[in-house]
Amino acid sequence: MWKFIxxxxxxxxxxxxxLSIIVFLMAEMMPGDALTGLIDPNIDPAAIEAQRxxxxxxxxxxxxxxDWVSGLVQGDLGQSFRFKMPVSDLVxxxxxxxxxxxxxxxxxxxxxxxxxxxxxxxxxxxxxxxLITGYTYVGFAAPLFITALVMLWVFGFQLxxxxxxxxxxxxxxxxxxxxxxxxxxxxxxxxxSMAVITTVSTVQYLRSxxxxxxxxxxxxxxxxxxxxxxxxxxxxIFRNSLVPIAAFFGYEITGLIGGSIFxxxxxxxxGMGQLFLDSVLLxxxxxxxxxxLIFGIAAILGALISDILLSIIDPRIRIK
Amino acid sequence: xxxxxxxxxxxxxxxxxxxxxxxxLWREIVRDKIAxxxxxxxxxxxxxxxxxxxxxxxxxxxxxxxxxxxxxPGDEFILGxxxxxxxxxxQLIIGTRNSLAIGILVTLIAGFVGxxxxxxxxxxxxxxxxxxxxxxxxxxxxxxLLMVIVFVTIVPDYSIWAFSLIMAAFLWMGVxxxxxxxxxxxxxxxxxxxxKTLGSSNLKIMLTxxxxxLTSIIIVTMTLQLAANIGIESGLSFLGFGFxxxxxxxxxxxxxxxxxxxxxxxxxxxxxxxxLILLLMLAVNNVGQALKRATDARQRRG
Numbered sequence: 001m002w003k004f005i006x007x008x009x010x011x012x013x014x015x016x017x018x019l020s021i022i023v024f025l026m027a028e029m030m031p032g033d034a035l036t037g038l039i040d041p042n043i044d045p046a047a048i049e050a051q052r053x054x055x056x057x058x059x060x061x062x063x064x065x066x067d068w069v070s071g072l073v074q075g076d077l078g079q080s081f082r083f084k085m086p087v088s089d090l091v092x093x094x095x096x097x098x099x100x101x102x103x104x105x106x107x108x109x110x111x112x113x114x115x116x117x118x119x120x121x122x123x124x125x126x127x128x129x130x131l132i133t134g135y136t137y138v139g140f141a142a143p144l145f146i147t148a149l150v151m152l153w154v155f156g157f158q159l160x161x162x163x164x165x166x167x168x169x170x171x172x173x174x175x176x177x178x179x180x181x182x183x184x185x186x187x188x189x190x191x192x193s194m195a196v197i198t199t200v201s202t203v204q205y206l207r208s209x210x211x212x213x214x215x216x217x218x219x220x221x222x223x224x225x226x227x228x229x230x231x232x233x234x235x236x237i238f239r240n241s242l243v244p245i246a247a248f249f250g251y252e253i254t255g256l257i258g259g260s261i262f263x264x265x266x267x268x269x270x271g272m273g274q275l276f277l278d279s280v281l282l283x284x285x286x287x288x289x290x291x292x293l294i295f296g297i298a299a300i301l302g303a304l305i306s307d308i309l310l311s312i313i314d315p316r317i318r319i320k
Numbered sequence: 321x322x323x324x325x326x327x328x329x330x331x332x333x334x335x336x337x338x339x340x341x342x343x344x345l346w347r348e349i350v351r352d353k354i355a356x357x358x359x360x361x362x363x364x365x366x367x368x369x370x371x372x373x374x375x376x377x378x379x380x381x382x383x384x385x386x387x388x389x390x391x392x393p394g395d396e397f398i399l400g401x402x403x404x405x406x407x408x409x410x411q412l413i414i415g416t417r418n419s420l421a422i423g424i425l426v427t428l429i430a431g432f433v434g435x436x437x438x439x440x441x442x443x444x445x446x447x448x449x450x451x452x453x454x455x456x457x458x459x460x461x462x463x464x465l466l467m468v469i470v471f472v473t474i475v476p477d478y479s480i481w482a483f484s485l486i487m488a489a490f491l492w493m494g495v496x497x498x499x500x501x502x503x504x505x506x507x508x509x510x511x512x513x514x515x516k517t518l519g520s521s522n523l524k525i526m527l528t529x530x531x532x533x534l535t536s537i538i539i540v541t542m543t544l545q546l547a548a549n550i551g552i553e554s555g556l557s558f559l560g561f562g563f564x565x566x567x568x569x570x571x572x573x574x575x576x577x578x579x580x581x582x583x584x585x586x587x588x589x590x591x592x593x594x595x596l597i598l599l600l601m602l603a604v605n606n607v608g609q610a611l612k613r614a615t616d617a618r619q620r621r622g
Contacts, residue, residue, distance in 0.1 A: 145574070158584075262559070295466060299461070
């Protein structure tokens with residue numbers, strides 16, 4: 001198994017490297033650089049040119065790339081053209097917000113997926129199953145942004161159960177209990193509306209997995225030995241079907257990234273997705289570059305974690 | 321003499337008793353009532369929007385009229401007007417047309433690239449396969465949505481074509497992987513070997529023999545992709561990175577709901593478009609799922 005993990009890591013590093021090169025080249029294609037927002041237009045162009053030379057902005061791309069990467073590794077994410085502050089300061093709090101949003105979404109996703117998947121798999125072709133299958137059918141087709149909007153409309157505006165924007169109510173002391181409660185309240189609706197959609201594939205997977213396992217020989221054996229129905233399900237079927245689900249959570253990250261862009265935009269939640277959209281609109285490309293890089297690395301690491309977890313669970317995956 | 325005749329008979333019987341791939345697909349749709357209704361709905365709505373938009377003048381509909389801002393639905397405007405006094409119903413029709421058209425365009429471009437890469441990779445295998453699949457892996461790593469948004473903003477002359485090409489550039493990998501796996505299986509079959517022995521060129525085998533055998537799979541994935549692409553396009557337009565306001569898509573109409581006032585009090589602007597997207601995606605998906613069942617003999621209903 002260690003062999004598999006090492007081999008998998010050997011794939012991961014080139015992936016991250018390639019991602020960084022692409023992101024860098026993309027940044028090169030974007031208009032503007034570190035000097036654009038800094039200078040007074042009245043300065044002599046020759047002085048600007050000298051400054052560019054001094055900062056290494058005229059170097060060939062591979063040298064610039066090397067500089068950029070060595071900066072990144074040392075934690076220097078660059079300067080925001082617009083806000084004239086280090087990108088890391090802009091990213092910090094928002095990254096944390098998005099992290100909590102993702103955690104809450106994952107919790108909801110599994111909290112919805114497990115009962116629904118189990119009910120619809122165990123009692124397949126009953127009314128309950130048909131209802132759940134219908135939900136997954138619609139949920140599979142429904143775009144996230146429409147779901148999130150409808151949720152905001154119904155629960156935020158019509159019923160008024162949840163706050164309709166931001167990540168915390170204004171005027172609360174950070175660290176206090178009220179602050180914490182307000183944070184959670186602001187999280188619930190965005191996370192839930194994302195989870196309603198992301199959970200669909202897990203429910204479908206769990207259902208077909210349980211139905212599949214139900215017909216396996218070892219279940220017939222268990223029944224023949226006289227095991228009670230609850231034991232057959234809890235010990236034999238669920239254990240086999242649930243474990244892969246737990247390992248899939250790394251792959252979910254890709255979905256969460258796309259989702260966070262829409263959901264944060266709709267709920268005005270100050271996270272990475274929102275920062276990305278704002279920076280693109282402001283043409284603040286040094287920030288854009290960092291956000292794309294962070295999201296990309298998160299997705300790569302997510303896939304890595306899931307692959308490793310799956311290989312631990314299922315030895316057949318460790319081929320080659 | 322006798323035996324060849326019997327053989328010929330058997331063969332002709334065979335060809336009548338086992339229907340062609342397209343026939344199977346069609347039969348499955350007819351048997352599945354929901355899929356049939358969905359297909360009829362799709363045909364009706366697309367002929368309606370494409371037909372009526374010939375008469376309808378897009379420029380007239382997107383012209384701002386400051387005397388008719390936020391009119392609720394009434395006699396003059398069936399579905400009221402938006403913040404620019406533009407007729408929502410007209411925008412809905414044009415938006416549906418644009419969303420469908422761009423969805424189909426992106427699906428075709430991405431499908432073409434995907435099929436090409438998948439077919440080459442699966443048919444030749446070996447080094448070609450390795451190289452192409454690394455390319456696919458590489459594209460899979462990229463955060464698609466973010467990349468599309470970035471490229472949409474930095475591309476110099478932005479047009480519908482540029483938008484479709486950018487979208488397609490990040491959405492062809494799924495098709496490529498699927499076609500590759502099918503082509504890999506296909507090339508091991510006897511007919512390919514026979515054809516090779518007879519001296520057919522690789523190109524001919526790929527295009528006239530392997531590709532036709534993959535038709536039903538291709539139709540299925542393209543249909544499911546179409547649903548996804550309509551969703552992605554409307555999502556991008558919703559965020560403001562799709563069509564400009566002068567070329568409304570369904571997502572553009574929904575994006576007006578980002579204004580809380582519109583979301584809460586002016587349902588006529590965004591609810592019809594949201595419902596329409598949902599219906600379109602459900603319908604395309606229903607058809608796609610029925611087709612998918614048809615390609616798997618164990619799941620067929622018909």
